[in-house]
Amino acid sequence: MITKSQSIFERAKAVIPGGVNSPVRACRSVGVDPVFVVQGDGSAIFDADGNKYIDLIGSWGPLILGHSNSEILETIAETMSSGTTFGAPTEIEVRFAETLKSIVPSMEMIRAVSSGTEATMSALRLARGFTGRPKIIKADGGYHGHADCLLVAAGSGAATLGIPGSAGVPEGAAQDTIVVPYNDLPAIERAFEANPAQIAAIIIEPIAGNMGLVIPAAGYLEGLRTLTTKHGALLIFDEVMTGFRVAYGGAQALYGVTPDLTTIGKIIGGGLPAAAFGGRTDIMHKLAPLGPVYQAGTLSGNPMAMAAGLKAMEILGRPGTYDRLEALGKRLGDGLLAAAQAAGISATMNRVGSMLTLFFTAGPVTDYATAKTADTARFGSFFRNMRDRGVFLPPSQYEAMFVSLAHTDEDLEAVLSAAKASLAE
Ligand SMILES: *Cc1c(COP(=O)(O)O)cnc(C)c1O
Numbered sequence: 081m082i083t084k085s086q087s088i089f090e091r092a093k094a095v096i097p098g099g100v101n102s103p104v105r106a107c108r109s110v111g112v113d114p115v116f117v118v119q120g121d122g123s124a125i126f127d128a129d130g131n132k133y134i135d136l137i138g139s140w141g142p143l144i145l146g147h148s149n150s151e152i153l154e155t156i157a158e159t160m161s162s163g164t165t166f167g168a169p170t171e172i173e174v175r176f177a178e179t180l181k182s183i184v185p186s187m188e189m190i191r192a193v194s195s196g197t198e199a200t201m202s203a204l205r206l207a208r209g210f211t212g213r214p215k216i217i218k219a220d221g222g223y224h225g226h227a228d229c230l231l232v233a234a235g236s237g238a239a240t241l242g243i244p245g246s247a248g249v250p251e252g253a254a255q256d257t258i259v260v261p262y263n264d265l266p267a268i269e270r271a272f273e274a275n276p277a278q279i280a281a282i283i284i285e286p287i288a289g290n291m292g293l294v295i296p297a298a299g300y301l302e303g304l305r306t307l308t309t310k311h312g313a314l315l316i317f318d319e320v321m322t323g324f325r326v327a328y329g330g331a332q333a334l335y336g337v338t339p340d341l342t343t344i345g346k347i348i349g350g351g352l353p354a355a356a357f358g359g360r361t362d363i364m365h366k367l368a369p370l371g372p373v374y375q376a377g378t379l380s381g382n383p384m385a386m387a388a389g390l391k392a393m394e395i396l397g398r399p400g401t402y403d404r405l406e407a408l409g410k411r412l413g414d415g416l417l418a419a420a421q422a423a424g425i426s427a428t429m430n431r432v433g434s435m436l437t438l439f440f441t442a443g444p445v446t447d448y449a450t451a452k453t454a455d456t457a458r459f460g461s462f463f464r465n466m467r468d469r470g471v472f473l474p475p476s477q478y479e480a481m482f483v484s485l486a487h488t489d490e491d492l493e494a495v496l497s498a499a500k501a502s503l504a505e
Pocket residue numbers: 194195196197198200223224225226285289290318319320321345346355
């Protein structure tokens with residue numbers, strides 16, 4: 081019998097390349113077809129055939145409050161009743177920037193955009209415009225959205241599909257991107273020495289989440305800060321994933337390292353499309369209309385997205401939020417690792433708070449090269465077995481799973497017993 085998801089997927093493939101609007105959703109690397117989702121409620125999603133899954137993707141990070149959070153939905157509805165978009169400034173954009181700045185103080189001035197890709201692309205243009213230098217440094221396996229100059233040795237879907245760069249990226253766009261291994265400060269020193277006064281910025285995930293989760297080694301972020309300052313380059317923390325995820329003030333608050341520019345997204349849209357970049361006032365003053373660096377967006381600062389994001393920030397600011405996320409993350413991380421070990425499977429658990437990756441390798445996993453030692457065939461069967469048991473994992477070894485505030489202890493119990501059975505198979 082053909083399922084409803086299968087029949088929608090057949091229609092999808094005829095009109096949408098691969099049947100999906102973002103490649104990893106296709107689940108190709110784990111050898112299954114996607115299910116089509118019709119509803120989300122708290123920690124669960126429901127597919128077109130009525131199957132329920134405990135969701136550990138959370139729309140790839142944004143849904144830290146879970147699906148269909150009632151306060152978020154009410155806020156969106158209320159804001160929407162005054163109109164959906166104006167293309168003219170609204171007070172809520174000011175409140176959004178003021179609130180974000182009060183939580184992430186290094187973002188002295190902020191511009192809102194609609195996606196993480198726009199945020200990183202714009203931050204890099206700004207860094208180049210500010211410094212007058214052409215080159216940037218990024219980490220092997222680091223993912224910063226799909227702008228041309230950033231699709232070099234990129235993580236996330238590119239890593240999952242084994243695409244080292246991308247067709248269609250002209251040599252000119254890639255030649256100014258210097259790729260270094262994550263957690264390797266000497267490689268960065270060498271890059272600065274080999275390119276004197278040429279490097280505009282280092283863009284880095286302060287906790288890598290798109291090669292699977294990789295934790296910054298002790299002193300790594302501090303070292304990046306020192307080296308960029310010494311060589312007159314900017315330090316850009318791409319906190320699109322880590323912002324509001326690993327701590328209220330993001331990874332920069334957790335590790336106490338202050339970047340020049342920050343890009344942030346996912347959670348700050350409260351489930352609607354919003355992202356932002358911001359940083360030092362002197363740098364942000366280079367942006368149009370004040371300065372010569374152009375950047376714009378028809379739907380930037382969309383009032384519904386701003387309202388949803390503001391509400392998410394308010395809820396996350398309530399007492400105990402991040403303690404609860406840590407407790408849930410720890411229970412899941414420890415339990416998954418124990419399940420793998422009990423089944424005699426080599427595994428490494430990398431976790432910060434409520435974001436985590438179970439790598440099927442003895443580890444340790446400290447960069448993309450060591451991440452790639454993981455057994456992706458083993459991951460594929462784990463993913464399929466878990467989905468069959470009603471647990472939705474990110475469909476790639478090179479992604480992080482996320483726990484939300486909507487997950488209950490019973491949810492995690494169910495996930496761990498599914499994992500035990502799945503890993504024993
Ligand atoms: C998801 C992500 C992006 C891209 O954001 P989109 O909204 O998907 O364009 C950029 N950087 C990091 C670190 C991300 O995790």
